[in-house]
Amino acid sequence: MGFWKSLFSTSDRLSAPVKIQQEGRGAIAAEPRIVFSVDRELDLYELEELCDAVGWSRRPLRKVRKALQHSFLVVSMWEERPARRRLIGFARATSDHAFNATIWDVVVHPQFQNKGLGKALMKYTIKKLKSEDISNITLFADPQVVEFYRRLGFLLDPEGIKGMFWYPD
Template sequence: MTLWTLFFKNSKILSEQFDKDPKKMMLINNIQHKNEIINIYLSTSKNINLSDLEKLCDSVGWIRRPLKKVKIAIKNSFLIVSLFQISERENKLIGFARATSDYAFNATIWDVVIHPEFQGKGLGSILVNQIIKDLREAEITTITLFADPEVLSFYKNLGFLSDPNGIRGMFWYPK
């Protein structure tokens, strides 16, 4: 019996979203947050509530994307990693990241987001490191991502490098 199952057998917030999912594990147990004891769980399930994801992205000021397309993007992602705050009062999506891949050599990390209340606590690093771990286990050798200038140092601290041979990537956008 996993910690996950034990927690929910005694919890007031039993949820089909979390119940008996082997792709979820306790990350942080019994921490204080806003005068409440919470647990934080990591999940690699693609079963994401799109409304909760939209709220998370809104919390950091991202531009809204059509939920129909977000659903397709998640479905076609190679892997998903999410973080959830679990307390006596609520289940709350507090972190999310995903990766796409050619399933052989290359992968790209997308949509790394941590709720502002939880930023600066190492959870973004946990998300990215979990994705890297899972991609390396799948023998993916090249991992890329796109980053805004204000988060470049975050990714550099995790081992990402700007292209040492100069920018070789190119983009096509509709006119």
């Protein structure tokens, strides 16, 4: 699953702990932790389940695997309990390893939204890209998340530069 493993350090714990809902496990459940990683092996079915949960169209796993292999950065976000870990967020970036990186497929599981975890995921992603000396981080934002990215410091159409798409027939 790829060469980005060699580029970054191993998993990082979230520096500012985020309070997570206990999912009704009661008093015996240990406090779950949120962990970010750029080098954990991903189960493609677990990733598909995460993308299903936010209503994305299914994509062939063969192509998903290829896209992960050829992404510059693959970030995963996990809820960790003593007994199990669960994939709750994901983002990746393509890049020329020098000037430009483009972030794709940012997702946070609906049960974990509105807790600051999307922001934490993006900050972690930006930090990793900055550490690789990327000059310019770009993305294409759906209308409902433009404000979210703006608050993170992304500029909309700077100097009139416009995002454009071409879809094969």
